[in-house]
Amino acid sequence: MNTMFPQKGLHWKLLERELWESRMADAPWRHGSTYMYWPDPGDNLHLVAKEAATILYNHRLLGRTGNPSALKVETEVKQMVLEILGAPEGAATTLTAGGTESNYHAVKVARDWAREHLPEARAPEVVTPYTAHPSFDKAAQILDMKIVRVPVGADFRADVGAMAEAIGANTVMLVGSSPAFPHGRIDPIAEIAALAQERGLRCHVDACVGGFLVPFLRKLGRELENFDFAIPGVSSISADLHKFGLAPTGISSFSLRDDADLAHQRFAFDNWPYGSYATDTFAGSRNASAVAGAWAVMKHLGEDGYLEKARDIVRITDLLQSGIEAIDGLKLVAPPEAGIVLYGADGFDIVAVADGLDARGFKSRWCKEPPSIHLLVSPLQDEQIVVEYLDALAGVVAEVKAGTIKRKSQEAIYA
Numbered sequence: 001m002n003t004m005f006p007q008k009g010l011h012w013k014l015l016e017r018e019l020w021e022s023r024m025a026d027a028p029w030r031h032g033s034t035y036m037y038w039p040d041p042g043d044n045l046h047l048v049a050k051e052a053a054t055i056l057y058n059h060r061l062l063g064r065t066g067n068p069s070a071l072k073v074e075t076e077v078k079q080m081v082l083e084i085l086g087a088p089e090g091a092a093t094t095l096t097a098g099g100t101e102s103n104y105h106a107v108k109v110a111r112d113w114a115r116e117h118l119p120e121a122r123a124p125e126v127v128t129p130y131t132a133h134p135s136f137d138k139a140a141q142i143l144d145m146k147i148v149r150v151p152v153g154a155d156f157r158a159d160v161g162a163m164a165e166a167i168g169a170n171t172v173m174l175v176g177s178s179p180a181f182p183h184g185r186i187d188p189i190a191e192i193a194a195l196a197q198e199r200g201l202r203c204h205v206d207a208c209v210g211g212f213l214v215p216f217l218r219k220l221g222r223e224l225e226n227f228d229f230a231i232p233g234v235s236s237i238s239a240d241l242h243k244f245g246l247a248p249t250g251i252s253s254f255s256l257r258d259d260a261d262l263a264h265q266r267f268a269f270d271n272w273p274y275g276s277y278a279t280d281t282f283a284g285s286r287n288a289s290a291v292a293g294a295w296a297v298m299k300h301l302g303e304d305g306y307l308e309k310a311r312d313i314v315r316i317t318d319l320l321q322s323g324i325e326a327i328d329g330l331k332l333v334a335p336p337e338a339g340i341v342l343y344g345a346d347g348f349d350i351v352a353v354a355d356g357l358d359a360r361g362f363k364s365r366w367c368k369e370p371p372s373i374h375l376l377v378s379p380l381q382d383e384q385i386v387v388e389y390l391d392a393l394a395g396v397v398a399e400v401k402a403g404t405i406k407r408k409s410q411e412a413i414y415a
């Protein structure tokens with residue numbers, strides 16, 4: 001007998017109440033966490049995205065079944081992505097389900113590109129800094145390839161010399177992140193790209209976090225390393241719209257400098273009764289609603305809007321930085337560059353601090369190496385919540401030092 005799947009369908013009003021009730025257990029969005037870019041701010045931008053997503057609710061993106069409305073938002077979002085990433089003529093972008101899929105395409109394109117351009121690389125490998133996202137290894141597992149992770153420098157940025165040493169006969173691509181998730185540092189992309197170019201390899205930039213933040217921070221005059229297609233050796237870029245692009249969850253982008261490389265990404269097939277079938281994405285049928293949400297957010301904010309959000313991030317980051325540094329024993333692990341703030345403790349257990357913050361409603365994430373609390377700055381959180389966070393933090397640190405809060409968590413978890 002079914003215990004979950006009802007025999008008789010239930011009234012929507014009942015289900016609606018159940019959903020809202022279950023939502024009450026969720027962390028309040030203002031308190032934020034690693035994954036909550038903007039779950040429910042209830043602000044204007046959220047409403048715009050939600051309404052746009054609803055208008056194209058369940059519209060499908062797939063070849064000939066595509067609706068003109070869905071194709072329109074997809075085409076326009078792609079064009080905006082390419083403009084923001086400084087793409088040259090002849091570049092191409094694909095809207096994917098998320099950063100994991102975008103990085104998958106980078107690895108797949110490298111493998112198939114190498115079959116043509118580097119036939120001596122029989123067991124293709126990708127060289128990444130140790131800080132690169134696990135999605136590269138996930139892709140490599142699927143594609144039967146190998147990821148060679150190279151230790152980073154003391155500043156947590158890619159060690160380009162060490163990457164050069166790791167290049168072997170099977171290497172087909174180098175990767176850099178802008179920024180890498182664990183420490184929020186931007187790798188020296190220009191150096192990595194130059195090395196790739198010199199060795200005749202591909203260079204992929206994982207800008208899943210910074211793709212729609214770093215360009216605007218740079219326009220505000222922040223001195224951050226560039227990562228985009230203005231750097232000649234960059235072959236492809238992943239950039240998540242559902243992170244600092246502020247779009248609803250379920251949309252990222254994978255861009256290629258040269259649209260000829262789409263041939264290495266595309267799946268095209270003809271050997272069945274229905275005739276020709278081709279997709280550039282992992283999924284077949286895709287829902288256009290996240291694309292419509294992204295379209296509305298990008299058009300509604302415009303460049304000025306993203307600059308404003310970038311300014312908010314700088315302001316909140318500075319506030320966090322000075323507040324954290326004012327607490328005795330806490331120190332930033334690295335200078336915050338693009339939306340990630342990381343701090344550790346001197347002389348007491350930072351994991352216990354994370355547990356204490358959890359108990360006060362600030363769900364904390366922490367990084368294992370070095371042990372530190374990992375914050376993702378949301379441009380949709382106001383200064384008031386930062387003040388409340390810092391207040392809670394000071395209280396928790398005092399309790400950890402006094403021994404009244406002890407560590408509960410055992411391991412860093414990213415799941």
Ligand SMILES: *Cc1c(COP(=O)(O)O)cnc(C)c1O
Nearest residue numbers: 098099100133180181206208209
């Ligand atoms: C989030 C992230 C990804 C993966 O993105 P998903 O959208 O979770 O699939 C890839 N790279 C970096 C650096 C990330 O932070």
